[in-house]
Amino acid sequence: MIGVAVPRREDRRLLTGAGTYLDDLDLPGCYEAAFLRSPHASARVLAMDTTAAKALPGVIGVWTGRDLADLVKPIPPKVTNPKLYDVPRYPLPPEYARFVGEPLAVVVATSRHIAEDALELIDVDYEVLPAIASTGAALAPDAPSVHDEVPGNVAVHLTQTAGDPETALATAPHRLRERFVVARGGGHSMETRGIAASVDRATGEIVVWPCTQSPHYTRNLIAYFCDVTEDEVRVVVPRDNGGGFGPKAQFHGEDAVVPYLARLLGHPVKWIEDRSENFVATMMERTQVHDVEVGFDDDGRLLVVKNVFQHDQGAYCAGLQVPTITLSTLPGQYRIPNIHTELIACYTNMVPTSSVRGAGRPQAVVAMERMMDRIAEHLGADPAQVRRVNLVQADQFPYQVGLTFRDGSPLTYDSGDFPALHEAVLDRFDYAGERDRQRAALAEGRLVGIGLGAYVEGCGLGPYEGARLRLRRDGTVLVTLAATPLGQGYETVYAQIAADGLGLDMRHITVATGDTASIPFGQGSFASRTTVTAGSATLQAARRLRERILDVAEVLLKTSAANLCFVDDRVCVVGEPDHGLTLTEIAQVANIGKHGITLPPGVNPGLETTSYFAPERAAYASGMHAATVEVDPETGQIRILRYVIGHDCGTVINPMLVDGQVLGGFAHGIGNALYEEPHYDAAGQPQTTSYLDYALPSAVEVPPVELVHLYTPSPLNPLGVKGAGEGGTIPVPATVANAVEDALRPFGARITSLPLTPAKIVAALTAG
CATH class of the missing domain: 3.30.365.10 (Aldehyde oxidase/xanthine dehydrogenase, molybdopterin binding domain)
Structure with a gap:
């Protein structure tokens, strides 16, 4: 059955409305919770009066972090490092609020409506403090501290090198440098976060129904917060889950509070996140600033790459998986003898960041692939040819990059054929024909550009x-x-x-x-x-x-x-x-x-x-994207005319489902490339807290795609498989940015910030 395009068993119940999601769970008499969230990005809670809220009919109880001393324990980071300046992240912080949306108190009532009415009766006295809303502000010499115990607001500073990058830069025939900025974005799953919990009166077992990607991880942390063994907690994820995309793999404060209160009250309790909460309280990703420099010879052959990037960790470190993936993803498909890759992760007064589909890879691909186009431009060469001369060759696998991946193992590409993948995409794309059509469009006064983007994705991670x-x-x-x-x-x-x-x-x-x-x-x-x-x-x-x-x-x-x-x-x-x-x-x-x-x-x-x-180390999927776009110089609108995706995830179990994963990931990538951009003011106040202000692509905005598959099985597992769920997302922002800058090349415009909104296009044309 491996390799057969079997229709999904799940689809009948989902298409007929018979899916079972968390809020479909029937817990008779279940209480509902609502959380009081900080309206300030940085504030000290001087006092909190819950008397009126407790008196409201239907309210079962109101608790703050000061009321639940046993619950005020740090949520440990999912991935850490000895150099990390870790600061406690509490489910309900008793004294300080560090970002807008941080939960400070919880109301449990007989209905969600009553619980939310009670929230409005809680009187809080805040001392508003200076806030940090960007990595640039965090690293400024006179910046206030997000946490007093963290010098310079730097959560962790890590560097990896291969070869002798400084000497290579000093002696390279050609050098280029640029700064690229990638904005924040969320997972925005159709089903938001949520959790329900009850206690079995006969056994004392805490039974928890969460919207989570990681049930055992959730079980272990609930046991930790409730001070019981893991055998006294049962986590049952509902049969259907309306998307995850990374944020649901994390443990948020509400995940500890609801089971704790269910046990305290001896009664079922449920909390379902509303969409407004999702905008301000659910973990995000992507925000990075990359200062990248490359050295290369007359043929465009890479001699060295140096990338120093700032990563917005948010108010707390939920885990270092994202920036450490970025740290090692930079080289991509290219043979680079000298590498310097450096991470500066900063604390800010923003919602903590963690994985969103792509998890640190799209940012690294932006840095590398944008510079590949800049090399071609500098030499007057074809971007496809510059990539060809730098690709790792098929006979070089397993290929040792010289860095360490986020799983702790040497970054070693297990299998692949990057040149074959590259040529297969260019053939399907009709690259020479697209260049001819581009020249014809330019002669007509139309701004048409072509972009390429390649990536390697570490996947299939352990521990088991x-x-x-x-x-x-x-x-x-x-x-x-x-x-x-x-x-x-x-x-x-x-x-x-x-x-x-x-x-x-x-x-x-x-x-x-x-x-x-x-x-x-x-x-x-x-x-x-x-x-x-x-x-x-x-x-x-x-x-x-x-x-x-x-x-x-x-x-x-x-x-x-x-x-x-x-x-x-x-x-x-x-x-x-x-x-x-x-x-x-x-x-x-x-x-x-x-x-x-x-x-x-x-x-x-x-x-x-x-x-x-338990895999011995990561497997590595790879891909190549090619796009043709047209830009309207008056409105800044971008229209994708053609898009081809080449993808290698090793052995394919079900081709139809793999295609679905790649195309779904592509839609997410289009959002990152062209639409999704949350805005905050200098005080850390979010300005885009609904879909009226935060743009997500719909089926109308996602263009048709042509798929090309290559199959190079991994030798590291008995199936020969690699990951498929994120590859469609990872190179899209870089590919589209390359195409747009190519279209705007007659004006000398530079594309350095993503997503590519119409306002940014017009600004780039004006600056160029």
Whole structure:
């Protein structure tokens, strides 16, 4: 079944309105929570009077961080570093608010409406403090401190080098430098964050239903905040999840508060984030400022790249995964003997940043790919040719870049064929023809430009993921995963993988996910990692379960397992389809048995297998994008005329689903390239807190795309797969920016800030 475009099993219930999301959960008599959020980016809470709020009919209780001393424990960063100046991030900070939207108190009432009415009755006395709203402001010599204990507002300063970059820069025949700015953006999933919790009165178990990408991570932190063992917490992710895109892989303060209060009250409590809260309180990503310099020879061959970038960490460090990915993603598909890549992560009075689809890679690709075009322009060369002379060659894999990836392993590209991918995209794009059409358009007075963008994506990250397979009494096989689906089609893909490993038709296979009571350990769905890890675990467990089933059948049919095969839902002697047993009959013997009766000799009980796959290091997917755009110089509007995506994610399990992931990622990338830009004033006040002000692309704005696939299996896992969920997003901003600057080249305009809004285009034309 691997490689077959099987339609998604999930779609019927989703298309007919039968999906089950968190807010569909029926908890009779459930209380609802609402959070009081800071209206200031930086303030000290001098006093908070909750008397009137508590007196409102229907209010169960009102709590601040000072009321819940046991809950005021730091939320640990997801990824850290010994050099990090970490500061506590509390679920309900008792004294200081560090960003607009930070939760400071919680109301629990019989309905959300009453809870929100009560919020308006809370009287807070704030001492408003100076705020930092950008990395530039954070690094200014006279900048106020976001946290008194952090010198210069620098959360962490890290550098990686390969070769001798300073000498290479000093001796390079040609040098260019530029500053590029990439704006913030959010995940904006259709279903916002939320969490519900209850306590089983009989067992004392805390049962939690969260919108999360990482159920076991959530379970462990809830156990930490409630001061219980992880076995006393059960996390059950609803069957359907309306998108994640990174923010739901993080642990926010509300995720600790709601289970804590459910346990305190002995009553179910639920909180569903509204869209206004999502704009100000859910973690974001992308904000980086890159100062990049390259040295190269007369042929455009890269001799050195130096990139020093500022990363907006927000008010707290939820984790360093994003900037450390940027740190090592810079080289992309190119052979660069000398590299200097340097991170300065700053604390600001903004909502904390963490992963959003692409997770630090789009910013690095902007820095590298924009400079590739600048090299071509400087030399009067073709941008495609400049890329050709720098590509890692197919016979150089595994290719050691000379840096360290965010998983702690040496940055080593496992497999690929970048030149073949490059040429396949240019052929489909008809690159020479597009250049001819561009010249013809210019002769007509139209501004048409062509852009290219290449990337390498570290994916399939550890530490591990697991799968449990069990033959059930009805003769079907249940595949249980710790990782939770967010729209990727897990119920289909993992049934395909299990079917391949078992040699059994996938009609007899069911997939269940996201229940920590069903599989004890897991990491979650993020970082384009799950098919590598959970997929490999599923394949391994399926192969072992096949052996176990055939071992039982061998005894019962009195023949060698080598002579047996699956025929529909039966295990039969090869060539004798009538001589066999159904899977139900085999389960009856090995799993159920007869009470008090000894098993047949040679039959081992329990047809269940569990496997955990831990990759030795990351796998590396890759891709190449090509675009033609037209720019209206009067309005600044950009129209994409042609777009081709080349993608290599190794072995493809389900081509239809991979295409869907790539195209969905592309839509996200179009938003980052052209539309999504939150604005803040100098005091850190958000100015774009609804979709009236924050533009997301719709189906109308996303242009048609042509896809080209290359398949270079990874040698690092038994499936040969790599990640597919983020590749469509990663190079889009760089590709579109290259195309737009190419279109504006007659005016000498420079594109250095993303997204490319009409106002920025007009400003670039005026400045040029």
